[in-house]
Amino acid sequence: MESSQIDPRELRDALGQFATGVTVVTCYDKTGNAVGMTASSFNSLSLDPALVLWSIGKNSSNFDAFNTCSHFNIHVLKREQDALAYQFASKDGDRFADVELAQSDSKAPAIENCLARFECAMHANHEGGDHRLLIGKVEQLQQNEGEALAFHRGKFAGLSA
Numbered sequence: 444m445e446s447s448q449i450d451p452r453e454l455r456d457a458l459g460q461f462a463t464g465v466t467v468v469t470c471y472d473k474t475g476n477a478v479g480m481t482a483s484s485f486n487s488l489s490l491d492p493a494l495v496l497w498s499i500g501k502n503s504s505n506f507d508a509f510n511t512c513s514h515f516n517i518h519v520l521k522r523e524q525d526a527l528a529y530q531f532a533s534k535d536g537d538r539f540a541d542v543e544l545a546q547s548d549s550k551a552p553a554i555e556n557c558l559a560r561f562e563c564a565m566h567a568n569h570e571g572g573d574h575r576l577l578i579g580k581v582e583q584l585q586q587n588e589g590e591a592l593a594f595h596r597g598k599f600a601g602l603s604a
Contacts, residue, residue, distance in 0.1 A: 514550035
């Protein structure tokens with residue numbers, strides 16, 4: 444693969460100009476342990492069938508769990524859930540400490556009180572440079588009232604309707 448002539452720091456700064464929503468993605472690993480991480484790479488893909496996508500870096504400590512899972516949940520965070528975003532972005536400690544999980548039959552950990560939750564079966568998994576693109580078929584969804592948490596220029600911000 445040919446290396447790009449674009450400076451990685453300059454690319455990252457330019458990409459940071461695009462405001463994104465903030466999500467926490469969860470799954471169970473092969474041994475049944477809950478795994479979760481903050482991600483801003485979430486997008487809708489198709490309404491029929493209902494498909495969403497997100498990407499994970501190949502160097503992520505969570506890569507193996509998400510790359511091989513059969514189901515995952517994507518939780519769109521509310522404006523006031525920035526602490527939860529930081530908690531799941533941290534490399535230290537128990538990411539699920541003090542997190543309220545739904546008592547449901549979800550096939551991945553389901554965080555309560557998010558703006559929206561998409562419960563997905565793995566539909567496809569594609570190569571994407573230093574990332575993998577994970578496409579989920581939405582099997583269930585839930586949404587709540589509130590304002591969205593956004594990420595812009597390396598910082599969290601609130602989005603109002």
